[in-house]
Amino acid sequence: MRTALLAASAALALTLPLSAEEAAKPAALAPSEIVAAAPKSDWKAIPAEDLLVMTLAPDADGKPRTVVIQLMPAPFSQGWIHNIRLFARAKWYDGISVNRVQDNYVTQWGDPNYDNPEATGKPKSLPKGLKVMTEAEYIAGVEHIMLVGGDRYPVSHEPHIDHLNRDDAFASATGFVSGWPVGVQLDRGRFSKRDLRKDPQLEVRSAWPTHCYGMVGVGRNYSPDTGSGAELYTVIGHAPRHLDRNIALVGRVIEGMHHLSSLPRGSGDLGFYTAEEAAKRTPILTVRVASDLPAGEQPRFEYLSTDSATFDRYAEAIANRRDPFFIVPAGRADICNVKVPVRRVAQ
Amino acid sequence: MRTALLAASAALALTLPLSAEEAAKPAALAPSEIVAAAPKSDWKAIPAEDLLVMTLAPDADGKPRTVVIQLMPAPFSQGWIHNIRLFARAKWYDGISVNRVQDNYVTQWGDPNYDNPEATGKPKSLPKGLKVMTEAEYIAGVEHIMLVGGDRYPVSHEPHIDHLNRDDAFASATGFVSGWPVGVQLDRGRFSKRDLRKDPQLEVRSAWPTHCYGMVGVGRNYSPDTGSGAELYTVIGHAPRHLDRNIALVGRVIEGMHHLSSLPRGSGDLGFYTAEEAAKRTPILTVRVASDLPAGEQPRFEYLSTDSATFDRYAEAIANRRDPFFIVPAGRADICNVKVPVRRVAQ
Numbered sequence: 020m021r022t023a024l025l026a027a028s029a030a031l032a033l034t035l036p037l038s039a040e041e042a043a044k045p046a047a048l049a050p051s052e053i054v055a056a057a058p059k060s061d062w063k064a065i066p067a068e069d070l071l072v073m074t075l076a077p078d079a080d081g082k083p084r085t086v087v088i089q090l091m092p093a094p095f096s097q098g099w100i101h102n103i104r105l106f107a108r109a110k111w112y113d114g115i116s117v118n119r120v121q122d123n124y125v126t127q128w129g130d131p132n133y134d135n136p137e138a139t140g141k142p143k144s145l146p147k148g149l150k151v152m153t154e155a156e157y158i159a160g161v162e163h164i165m166l167v168g169g170d171r172y173p174v175s176h177e178p179h180i181d182h183l184n185r186d187d188a189f190a191s192a193t194g195f196v197s198g199w200p201v202g203v204q205l206d207r208g209r210f211s212k213r214d215l216r217k218d219p220q221l222e223v224r225s226a227w228p229t230h231c232y233g234m235v236g237v238g239r240n241y242s243p244d245t246g247s248g249a250e251l252y253t254v255i256g257h258a259p260r261h262l263d264r265n266i267a268l269v270g271r272v273i274e275g276m277h278h279l280s281s282l283p284r285g286s287g288d289l290g291f292y293t294a295e296e297a298a299k300r301t302p303i304l305t306v307r308v309a310s311d312l313p314a315g316e317q318p319r320f321e322y323l324s325t326d327s328a329t330f331d332r333y334a335e336a337i338a339n340r341r342d343p344f345f346i347v348p349a350g351r352a353d354i355c356n357v358k359v360p361v362r363r364v365a366q
Numbered sequence: 367m368r369t370a371l372l373a374a375s376a377a378l379a380l381t382l383p384l385s386a387e388e389a390a391k392p393a394a395l396a397p398s399e400i401v402a403a404a405p406k407s408d409w410k411a412i413p414a415e416d417l418l419v420m421t422l423a424p425d426a427d428g429k430p431r432t433v434v435i436q437l438m439p440a441p442f443s444q445g446w447i448h449n450i451r452l453f454a455r456a457k458w459y460d461g462i463s464v465n466r467v468q469d470n471y472v473t474q475w476g477d478p479n480y481d482n483p484e485a486t487g488k489p490k491s492l493p494k495g496l497k498v499m500t501e502a503e504y505i506a507g508v509e510h511i512m513l514v515g516g517d518r519y520p521v522s523h524e525p526h527i528d529h530l531n532r533d534d535a536f537a538s539a540t541g542f543v544s545g546w547p548v549g550v551q552l553d554r555g556r557f558s559k560r561d562l563r564k565d566p567q568l569e570v571r572s573a574w575p576t577h578c579y580g581m582v583g584v585g586r587n588y589s590p591d592t593g594s595g596a597e598l599y600t601v602i603g604h605a606p607r608h609l610d611r612n613i614a615l616v617g618r619v620i621e622g623m624h625h626l627s628s629l630p631r632g633s634g635d636l637g638f639y640t641a642e643e644a645a646k647r648t649p650i651l652t653v654r655v656a657s658d659l660p661a662g663e664q665p666r667f668e669y670l671s672t673d674s675a676t677f678d679r680y681a682e683a684i685a686n687r688r689d690p691f692f693i694v695p696a697g698r699a700d701i702c703n704v705k706v707p708v709r710r711v712a713q
Contacts, residue, residue: 265687280470
């Protein structure tokens with residue numbers, strides 16, 4: 020009983036909109052059932068400009084393999100995302116391959132002859148018009164995301180941060196911005212002591228995307244290089260959150276993740292396929308921005324708004340599993356366990 | 367600068383033995399390099415009785431596939447582990463298969479005809495002598511693990527908890543017990559207010575293993591069933607910590623994990639292979655307790671003592687990456703990012 024009570028109250032940290040009574044009430048629905056019951060208005064369309072369709076070579080049985088990646092909206096990583104659309108539109112990605120699969124870490128694709136310890140040929144030349152980003156751009160700073168509490172300093176910038184949770188192991192807090200998981204830096208030092216006495220809620224928040232399973236990032240060399248977008252990777256194991264703020268995250272795999280996570284692991288350093296294993300490199304046939312496809316071929320996806328009542332219930336249910344299999348609810352969940360629901364819809 | 371200072375001080379929560387000065391000092395070594403430099407005395411031998419050698423059918427190229435699992439020591443899950451040795455010695459596991467691979471969740475093996483939505487035949491009968499465990503045994507209670515602070519109540523039970531870290535998203539703290547990651551329940555309610563006033567450090571701690579990548583658990587039916595050990599699974603994605611205290615964990619994969627994590631995902635409910643996909647079920651040829659093998663064939667492994675100075679430095683370096691690739695140290699790490707090093711040694 021002690022545990023159950025603790026769990027219900029701890030859940031409130033994650034899910035402020037629920038009352039203590041509501042949180043303590045047994046609910047039969049699993050998180051997936053809560054999502055299935057969401058009203059249409061809680062889902063938001065993902066712009067076709069933000070979808071990348073990556074076609075791998077067919078598998079050993081001849082079956083097609085397609086991976087769909089959702090790119091992030093502003094204020095995150097827009098310089099790298101500009102480059103990624105440019106690479107796709109220049110068809111630069113066509114003919115590259117998956118060169119690295121490191122267990123419990125990442126699957127990485129790019130030019131097999133670029134910065135690969137197992138390269139055997141010359142790297143491709145890069146297209147013109149690429150932007151060069153600074154390390155400061157790994158974080159969406161207060162000029163973009165600024166939430167300050169109290170009456171005197173209302174929310175001053177959109178987008179805002181949903182589900183602020185101060186129990187994170189890596190950041191002072193976590194939350195969601197426009198459907199994306201973020202780490203949050205809370206900063207009260209920008210206000211005077213007098214202001215803070217008058218308004219104890221005051222804080223400035225900056226945010227950055229978190230390395231959860233399926234997130235897509237930009238490979239880079241040593242600092243100050245920040246990568247161009249020519250090399251991309253996705254997380255295939257436990258969230259390597261120590262990479263947060265050290266590499267640019269640009270999106271997430273929203274369909275076909277298993278095509279990247281179940282590939283054979285490379286036996287070279289860092290999981291690169293060795294020259295002898297070159298046949299294991301999965302060829303990438305094409306990468307297209309969905310908005311460039313003929314209208315009838317554009318895939319359509321929606322995500323569950325992290326600002327919706329359904330998402331509140333979904334996040335609370337993940338932290339407090341009450342569906343029949345569970346006996347002890349955790350009471351909490353980490354940011355990477357609360358996967359934002361995404362669904363394909365009819366064209 | 368602000369971030370770097372914050373990181374160095376936050377690291378202390380995880381790594382008490384280091385002074386603030388030491389933690390702030392730049393160190394060139396990566397975590398793996400710290401482990402490689404460990405003195406022999408920081409490594410502990412794993413008893414052959416605690417090693418399971420699981421031989422899968424060869425892969426598509428005819429290459430052998432062997433997985434080695436380390437079973438947990440007391441006080442964790444010993445009833446189930448008794449059963450697992452019994453299943454292995456009865457050769458009951460020989461001829462079963464991997465029946466379920468769910469992306470970002472688990473790979474599960476057992477009798478393909480037992481409790482499988484896609485079963486096509488009759489289940490095998492179980493061997494005699496199996497123990498039946500209660501749900502209380504998911505947690506190693508205060509009768510086994512009890513750490514109380516202060517002078518009046520010294521540590522009263524071994525094993526103790528290393529690296530207590532109160533920044534966890536799921537438990538009131540985490541730590542390591544004899545080389546295993548655990549969630550920890552802190553309980554001050556067992557002491558009188560008077561005792562707590564006299565000794566503010568007082569607390570009782572119980573602990574349970576955590577569902578990190580590669581951990582091995584016991585499949586079960588609905589509560590109050592706790593599973594026998596006939597069905598086992600391993601975590602192949604982000605740590606599903608909501609399963610902690612809800613299922614028995616019994617060990618971890620210490621060699622050959624990629625043979626289980628890179629298998630094709632099942633397309634049935636929960637990632638089970640459908641009847642049409644039965645050919646994808648990887649056959650398990652044999653499972654043996656290493657101590658039952660001929661002396662010359664027994665694999666030997668060691669783990670890095672979580673009570674050693676090397677482990678202190680290793681955990682601190684994971685929380686504060688200063689090797690050349692990194693620009694912003696996280697300052698902390700979650701329990702599943704601090705993987706306990708295990709190595710194979712000559713026979």
